[in-house]
Amino acid sequence: MDEDQLDAVADFAALELRPELLRALSGLGYEEPTPIQREAIPPLIAGKDLVGQAATGTGKTAAFALPLLQKLEAGAQDGPASLVLVPTRELAEQVSQAVHRYGRELGVRVLPVYGGQPITRQLQVLRRGVDIVVGTPGRVLDHIERGTLQLGEVGTVVLDEADEMLDMGFAEDIEAILAETPESRQTVLFSATMPPRIDAIARRHLRDPLRIRMGRDTAAADTLPKVRQTAFLIARAHKTAxxxxxxxxxxxxxxxxxxxxxxxxxxxxxxxxxxxxxxxxxxxxxxxxxxxxxxxxxxxxxxxxxxxxxxxxxxxxxxxxxxxxxxxxxxxxxxxxxxxxxxxxxxxxxxxxxxxxxxxxxxxxxxxxxxxxxxxxxxxxTVTDLRARRLELLRTTVRETLEDEDLERFRPILDLLTDEADLERVALAGLKLLNEANGGDVDEPEIPTAFPPREREPRDRGKPGGHRYPNERRPRGNTDDTTRVFVGLGRRAGLRPQDLVGAITNESGLPARDVGAIQITDRFALVEVPEGEADRVIRSLQKSTIRGKRPTVRRERFDR
Structure with missing residues (x-):
């Protein structure tokens, strides 16, 4: 590595990363580690288990990817050396690409595995051998059950965005996957939030983990996300305006x-x-x-x-x-x-x-x-605020243009205009034209202010005489009214609650927390969703496959 490259990543070099990784970081324009990277990389390289609370954008991908690559001995074993579990296909691709960029000089073999992609290509790559697998729990478990993914030699397992994975119903899949890995493995867990169920997983599967929290207590004030948080109370009818x-x-x-x-x-x-x-x-x-x-x-x-x-x-x-x-x-x-x-x-x-x-x-x-x-x-x-803002932007635009060096070519026009009117009036006319080109004066009705409603007594949302099922969850969506959707798959097809939650969340966009009670029988399943979302959920599921099958999906009928 030349002197310029070494200077560019001096802070990363202090983490004792191998030269191939330092060159990759320099080529990618990295200059210094983020707080989560400074805190996490040394103990992970040392083999410690770790629980990290860090939000998106803090650099946590590199925080676990660089230690995985640091310890990598390419081709030294038959199965993968590391497994990274993520909640979605987008994140699987993103993490896989990052690992590939960091480990290019090491010849790292990394494979993303997720649903929605032909499994034949994944099978081919797995047969050739991989060093790091990045995948969603459902597809990883599918490969384990097929016998195409052997985790007996995995040295490190990373659970990335663990809270998201639990929200999507992957808790049982994660447990099943971890059961296939050696007890001696290193386990790393990252999550933006730390609800009790995440802490329970950490206590059950991690050995004396180091805990890192990227928040007010651990990060310097100038490294914290600077986010101005505001809210406007708006009636639904005026939301778009x-x-x-x-x-x-x-x-x-x-x-x-x-x-x-x-x-x-x-x-x-x-x-x-x-x-x-x-x-x-x-x-x-x-x-x-x-x-x-x-x-x-x-x-x-x-x-x-x-x-x-x-x-x-x-x-x-x-x-x-x-x-x-x-x-x-x-x-x-x-x-x-x-x-x-x-x-x-x-x-x-x-x-x-x-x-x-x-x-x-x-x-x-x-x-x-x-x-x-x-x-x-x-x-x-208000409309007055908007007019003032547009005038402010107009002033900023003109100020920036005053710095341009090619203004002199417009002087002949200015000279001609100032022969007919004074300079101030010419400038005002120019500002008027520029304002009109940017949308002109605002001519919109005022949007009514929304006032908070009076507190109401909470309603009993239970179903008289109804049954509670072990997987029942109450929706927290935008309506108190719910309905049940019939899905023509059941236990005989291997259907699990997380299959339904994952399909509904990924296909319809309904948040996992808005999915309510789930009942699974031998031949069919019933799932509770907000009334206002039911038709969309049904249309989405009718176009999708669950456990490899396209089931009948409709509203529950009461004439069975």
Missing amino acids: ALGRVLDVEAPQAAIVFCRTREEVDEVTQSLNGRGYRAEALHGGMSQDQRDRVMGRLRGGSTELLVATDVAARGLDVDLLTHVINYNVPSAPEAYVHRIGRVGRAGREGAAITLAEPREQRMLKAIERLTGQRITPEKLP
């Missing part, structure tokens, strides 16, 4: 707008494009090629707004994001943490803005309790 108003005032460089459902994503995208924004949709109904093209346009700057569901946006890593906007309050506080971790990186300030209906204030309070941070309620910008 309010979103446009907020975007007009904020003028983000690049933003993600999170929606609950595919249909909502498409509606919001169409509305924003009609308002003059360059917006792209991203949801589970799109092919991987379509998603890749959308992300390429966002990273390339030809798209400024991404409208997405949580499921579709998992694993996305876009450094230039300045704003995250919640079109609805996330039904799970943990989802909010994952979302805001995408902005405020590398010392830059970001903004997290939530459009909340008045009845969702309690959900905002739950988020505040989890994060320990205040979400500031603000009054929606």
Whole structure:
């Protein structure tokens, strides 16, 4: 490694990484480790088990990938040396690509395995041999059951975004996979949040783990995500207009707008494009090629707004994001943490803005309790505010143009105009034309202010005379009314609750926490979903396969 390369990654060199990794980091433009990398890399190289609480965007992929590569002896064994479990196909691809970039000089053989991809290619690569497998729990377990993935020689298992995997119903799969690995393995767990069930997994499967928390207690103030968190109370009928108003005032460089459902994503995208924004949709109904093209346009700057569901946006890593906007309050506080971790990186300030209906204030309070941070309620910008903002942007544009060096070519025009009118009036006319070119004066109706509703007594949401099932969960979505969906697969087909939750979440975009009671019989299953989402869930499941089969899916009938 030459002197310039060594200087560029001097801080990484202090972590005693092998030269091949230092050269790769230098070539990728890495200059110094992030806090999670400084804390995690040395003990992981030393073989310690570790529990790390770190949000998206803190550099945790490199924090576990570099130690895996540091200890790698390519081709030294038949089965993989390391296994990384992740919740989604997008994250599997992202982690796999990162491992490949870091370990290029080491000749690392890394394979992503996930559903939705032909399994024949994965089988071919596994037969040739791999060093590191990155996969979703369902597909990894599928390979184990087929006998095509042997984990008897795995030295390290990484559970990345463990809270997301549990939310998607993968707890049993994770337990089954860990049972196939040696007891002497090193186990690493990363999670944005640490609910009790994550701690339970750590106590059960990790040996005297080192615990790292990237938060107020461990990170320096200047390394914490700088995110301005605000909320606007908006009646549902005015939500779309309010979103446009907020975007007009904020003028983000690049933003993600999170929606609950595919249909909502498409509606919001169409509305924003009609308002003059360059917006792209991203949801589970799109092919991987379509998603890749959308992300390429966002990273390339030809798209400024991404409208997405949580499921579709998992694993996305876009450094230039300045704003995250919640079109609805996330039904799970943990989802909010994952979302805001995408902005405020590398010392830059970001903004997290939530459009909340008045009845969702309690959900905002739950988020505040989890994060320990205040979400500031603000009054929606008025038409006057928007006009002032546009004039401010106009002034900024003119100021920046004053620095240009090619202004003299316009002097002949200025001389002619000042022969007919004074200089001040000419300047005002120019400003007027520029303002009109940028959309002109705002002529929009004011958006009504939403007032919080009076507190109501909680309603009993139990079903009189109904049965509770072991896997029952109560929906926390946007409605109190629920219905049950019939799925024509049951225990005889090997159906498990996590299969249903995973299919519903990935295919319809419905958050896992909005899936309610699940009943599985020998021949069929019933799953409770919010009434307002039932038709979408049914349409999505009718187009998908579960346990390799395409089942009958419809609303529950009461004439059986």
